Amino acid sequence: DTAVSQTPKYLVTQMGNDKSIKCEQNLGHDTMYWYKQDSKKFLKIMFSYNNKELIINETVPNRFSPKSPDKAHLNLHINSLELGDSAVYFCASSQGPTGFDEQYFGPGTRLTVT
C-alpha cells in the first residue's frame, strides 16, 4: 500500500543508452512531478503534470521525455544518457497543482551513468 512508488530503485547504465523510470501513485492525486537531486542534495523540479497535462517543463534537455498515460502514472524516459545525468530522480504527487498542496515523494531512483 505504498503511496508513491518508483521502479527501478537503482539503475546503472552506460553513456549513450536509453532508459526509463516508472512512477505510480495510489493517492488519487491530480498532479505528479519529477525532481532531480544532485550529489549535493540540491532538489530541482523537472516536470509536472496535472490531469495528464504537462504544466511545468523546466529547462531540461529534450533527451528527457515524460509521459503520463493516466493520472496515476508518470514515467520518465531518458535518451542518450550522459555522465551528468547521474543523480537521484524522485517522483512526487499532490492533490492539486498549487503551492498549498503538500507533496508526497517516492523513494527515488538512483541513476548512475558510467
Added chain:
Amino acid sequence: SQQGEEDPQALSIQEGENATMNCSYKTSINNLQWYRQNSGRGLVHLILIRSNEREKHSGRLRVTLDTSKKSSSLLITASRAADTASYFCATDDWEEGSNYKLTFGKGTLLTVNP
C-alpha cells in the same frame, strides 16, 4: 526564481537537545513548507505555514515565519536519534502566466547523537 537557503548546512547535537534550523528566501511567498529526508529515502512533508501565520506547531516541531525578514525557522524539541535526517524548506514559486512550483533549499543535515 527564488530559493530557500537553509542555515546551518550541518548540525550535530546530542539526544534530548533542541535543534534549530533556519531558512531564508528572496521574494514574497504564499506559504512555506518543511520536509525531512532520511538517508536514501524520499522527502516527507512535515509542516506548511501560510504567509499570514507566524507560528505553527506539530508534535515536537515548531515552525515560525517572519515575512518581513523573509525567513523561517524549524525547531525540533527533545531530539531523538531517529530525527537524524536532512531538512529542507520549500517555498511556492509562482510567476504570472506560469504554474506554481515548489523551490527547495539545499537542506540542513541534522545528526542527533545517542
